[in-house]
Amino acid sequence: MGAGGREVPITLDGVREKNLMQLKKLNAALFPVRYNDKYYADALASGEFTKLAKWQCGGPFDFGAIKLSGTLYFMDSSRIVAYYSDIYVGAIACRLEKKEGGSVRVYIMTLGVLAPYRGLGIGTKLLNHVIDLCSKQQNISEIYLHVQTNNEDAINFYKKFGFEITDTIHNYYTNITPPDCYIVTKFIGAQSQSKK
Secondary structure (H helix, E strand, O other): OOOOHOOOOEEEEOOOOHHHHHHHHHHHHHOOOOOHHHHHHHHHHHHHHHEEEEEEEOOOOOOOEEEEEEEEEEEEEEEEEEEOOOOEEEEEEEEEEOOOOOOOOEEEEEEEEEEHHHHHHHHHHHHHHHHHHHHOOOOOEEEEEEEEEEHHHHHHHHHOOOOOEEEEOOOOOOEEEEEEOOEEEEEOOHHHHHHH
């Protein structure tokens, strides 16, 4: 559900070799860092834990958009941007990490939604997909990620889903300010009960 409780026309697509470039383009638009080949190999290897969010053009629009002859035009005060057909507007990319004893933890490498599509429930849909997958697998003990210490919006977003700040790493980032991050963790299953 998006703003106002209306269903948002979003589907989640798996990331494969044939659409990996879409993830690369989204990352370039969303994040101040460039990701290496290992990041993309990990994203592909995670299977269902990495998804692209596709906006299905042709749905009901009520925020300054019109569709003419298959092209969707979004308007704001300074520009008109045209899109054709379905477009990718967000993504979540995870890495599965094996722990001692056979359990697995899921590391959210990235989660992002393009600015014009934020607040519509797309990030929530992506994160809920991963949480649901984790809750169905007995061997997954936790989901975690790094969040820059000044990113209050992200911290508050993850807290709504039961994540908590579990550690601070100083000078984690090299090319952005501030360089510090929090480790934000959600414990799954029996592990979540023992942490309470």
